[in-house]
Amino acid sequence: MTPVINMAAIGEIIDRLKDLPGALLPILHEIQHVQGFVPSVSVPAIAEALSLSRAEVHGVISFYHHFHSEPMGQQVVQICRAEACQAVGARELEQHMTNKLGINVGETTSDGAISLEPVYCLGNCACGPSVQIDDQLHARVTPERFDALVSAPEAK
Amino acid sequence: MITIYVPRDTTACALGADAVADAISAQAAQRDISLQIIRTGSRGLFWLETLVEVATDQGRRAFGPVEASDVGALFDAGFYEGKGDKLALGLSEEIPYLKNQQRLNFARAGIVDPLSIDDYKSQGGYAGLSRALAMQPQAIVDEVKESGLRGRGGAAFPAGIKWQTVLDTPAAQKYIVCNADEGDSGTFADRLLMEADPYQLIEGMTIAGLGTGATQGYIYLRSEYPKAFSVLKTALANAYAAGYLGSNVAGSGKHFDLEVRLGAGAYICGEETSLLDSLEGKRGMVRAKPPLPAIVGLFGQPTVINNVLTLATISSIFEKGAAHYKSLGVGRSIGTLPMQLAGNIKRGGIVELAFGSTLRSLLEDFGAGTASGKPIKAVQVGGPLGAYLPASALDISLDYESFAAASAMLGHGGVVVFDDSVDMLEQARFAMEFCVVESCGKCTPCRVGSTRGVEVLDKIRAGEQRDDNLILLEELCETMEYGSLCAMGGLTPFPVRSAIKHFPEEFGG
Numbered sequence A: 001m002t003p004v005i006n007m008a009a010i011g012e013i014i015d016r017l018k019d020l021p022g023a024l025l026p027i028l029h030e031i032q033h034v035q036g037f038v039p040s041v042s043v044p045a046i047a048e049a050l051s052l053s054r055a056e057v058h059g060v061i062s063f064y065h066h067f068h069s070e071p072m073g074q075q076v077v078q079i080c081r082a083e084a085c086q087a088v089g090a091r092e093l094e095q096h097m098t099n100k101l102g103i104n105v106g107e108t109t110s111d112g113a114i115s116l117e118p119v120y121c122l123g124n125c126a127c128g129p130s131v132q133i134d135d136q137l138h139a140r141v142t143p144e145r146f147d148a149l150v151s152a153p154e155a156k
Numbered sequence B: 001m002i003t004i005y006v007p008r009d010t011t012a013c014a015l016g017a018d019a020v021a022d023a024i025s026a027q028a029a030q031r032d033i034s035l036q037i038i039r040t041g042s043r044g045l046f047w048l049e050t051l052v053e054v055a056t057d058q059g060r061r062a063f064g065p066v067e068a069s070d071v072g073a074l075f076d077a078g079f080y081e082g083k084g085d086k087l088a089l090g091l092s093e094e095i096p097y098l099k100n101q102q103r104l105n106f107a108r109a110g111i112v113d114p115l116s117i118d119d120y121k122s123q124g125g126y127a128g129l130s131r132a133l134a135m136q137p138q139a140i141v142d143e144v145k146e147s148g149l150r151g152r153g154g155a156a157f158p159a160g161i162k163w164q165t166v167l168d169t170p171a172a173q174k175y176i177v178c179n180a181d182e183g184d185s186g187t188f189a190d191r192l193l194m195e196a197d198p199y200q201l202i203e204g205m206t207i208a209g210l211g212t213g214a215t216q217g218y219i220y221l222r223s224e225y226p227k228a229f230s231v232l233k234t235a236l237a238n239a240y241a242a243g244y245l246g247s248n249v250a251g252s253g254k255h256f257d258l259e260v261r262l263g264a265g266a267y268i269c270g271e272e273t274s275l276l277d278s279l280e281g282k283r284g285m286v287r288a289k290p291p292l293p294a295i296v297g298l299f300g301q302p303t304v305i306n307n308v309l310t311l312a313t314i315s316s317i318f319e320k321g322a323a324h325y326k327s328l329g330v331g332r333s334i335g336t337l338p339m340q341l342a343g344n345i346k347r348g349g350i351v352e353l354a355f356g357s358t359l360r361s362l363l364e365d366f367g368a369g370t371a372s373g374k375p376i377k378a379v380q381v382g383g384p385l386g387a388y389l390p391a392s393a394l395d396i397s398l399d400y401e402s403f404a405a406a407s408a409m410l411g412h413g414g415v416v417v418f419d420d421s422v423d424m425l426e427q428a429r430f431a432m433e434f435c436v437v438e439s440c441g442k443c444t445p446c447r448v449g450s451t452r453g454v455e456v457l458d459k460i461r462a463g464e465q466r467d468d469n470l471i472l473l474e475e476l477c478e479t480m481e482y483g484s485l486c487a488m489g490g491l492t493p494f495p496v497r498s499a500i501k502h503f504p505e506e507f508g509g
């Protein structure tokens, strides 16, 4: 499945933000926001607008865990792997999730439905394990809760 | 008019606060009861979320933890008039967990509408700025020095000394940067402050600008905090509209602009020089020091970089005076520290206390032990680079010096509790693995040392030449500690060594 890339929207973002001091991260954030990832075809335009080399722009995209240069699944599930969530069963939950989805953390299901991403702390450390599904954070997630969340229509 | 308060912070919403607010509106409409719902930040008593409060003549009455499915029964019992026993907690201010704290940073959290400047001002907000506007820059910096405030981001460096350097360095443009990267597991004080009382931070940064001659500020916020981002964006717009930011701060003719920028999921960008590179639009690589950021900082200009809590505290220091602040705490650990109770704890949340209480009191009197009900086995204080303490060491005093003496670190005040099911070798391995994932890659001891550390711990797990491998692990720790450019590689040995020291039997020792 080749994603449709909206170069006009990307061009508009670059034009609007390129004069900000330190414009690269704000530009990448907005592109990822509208496109779901940062397509490599946008790199030359970003590089030119900011007088950087393409390699520099690529280097920045690959440095940050948040930016993706490939399309993600329709639903992005992030599991917190950090200590406070470990202390309340996040490792077991992660095991359950990878078994259930049939993928490893960092992968997308073959039908493109779900990407499972690692995250190190979501600031919900008093009420873990923490799982974020798209824009919604869930607290005290058990394996049963997780199953209900990914099969619930509103979570799709 | 009946007023009901429902929190809107990240944790409350993750526990269903939006659904609770919706259910209250729906029930009120159905029963023809006229009421208004104010969405507050959160009191930080996360074990009671969703904590719903009702304004009464005696003060606010609290109910919690409330689920959306409880709301019908709460209405039946008349909770909206403060009545009924169901989930009733009495007067909010009398809840011991809250009453026994000494809140400065979190005094307004959960009380005010986070976006209302009027609410903020009615609770002492912007009084500090008024005072600072009448002072010369040197007098402002002197007041910060006098207060004894030390940085809350981890290293506890005196804030006033940093500010003095920036004030003394001439430049056409200086910057105030707020470190809101809060990457440590077990910490959420910065997040809650920004979500519950954002003007406190905005005011503190404005005072920092006045004190050092900086006219531009940036809040560098981690991308994992989308709610804080939206609160800050609206709060900044409101502060501009009310004339508290811009070219004529509160009608004084002084200039201070402030913007929020997002990080992109890199723990190392909490390290101040890496953060500055990231703000400049680069990969977050750590810079060698000197030069100090106070002299050559953002875009090469003199820059104050402080943690969220450090800058927020400035507001109360200027509101109440340095002498008041100095009267709290012990020794050189002055003021209050918001501790964050996290992990396997029954009553998790924010506990802001003057320095000098004990870890035991925090875990027992406030935390009420583990969530699982099993005994506490280990506690990691100060984030992923902080040491693990065993249950026998809980009487340690909560101050910087006592922790340093115990080869531990108070850091940003995160306390992660583990019960007796924790596998300490696994925790030591995670410390190394985290360093592999998050190292900026600039220096070999950190990048390669941590990868080797994971391998060596796997061998110890497998029972391969345990004694030799434990010696090798200690050598790796030494190389990382002494050969790393920053504390990422330099402090990763602390959780590893402390796990081995306090739980040798789990390493086959």
Ligand SMILES: Cc1cc2nc3c(=O)[nH]c(=O)nc-3n(C[C@H](O)[C@H](O)[C@H](O)COP(=O)(O)O)c2cc1C
Pocket: B150, B151, B152, B153, B154, B155, B156, B157, B159, B179, B180, B181, B182, B183, B184, B267, B268, B269, B270, B271, B272, B273, B305, B306, B307, B308, B310, B311, B486, B487, B488
């Ligand atoms: C790996 C690493 C991560 C850090 N993460 C943070 C952070 O998330 N927030 C923070 O305020 N300081 C963090 N620090 C500390 C900062 O480098 C710096 O000391 C701090 O921003 C200074 O502000 P303060 O004096 O107000 O504490 C980190 C340091 C290191 C070495």
Ligand code: SF4
Pocket: B268, B286, B438, B439, B440, B441, B442, B443, B444, B446, B447, B484, B485, B486, B487, B488, B489, B490
């Ligand atoms: S210690 Fe690690 S994180 Fe710090 S500069 Fe060296 S490689 Fe980068």
Ligand code: FES
Pocket: A080, A081, A082, A083, A084, A085, A086, A120, A121, A122, A123, A124, A125, A128, A130, B185, B186, B187
């Ligand atoms: S450790 Fe999982 S939310 Fe903080």
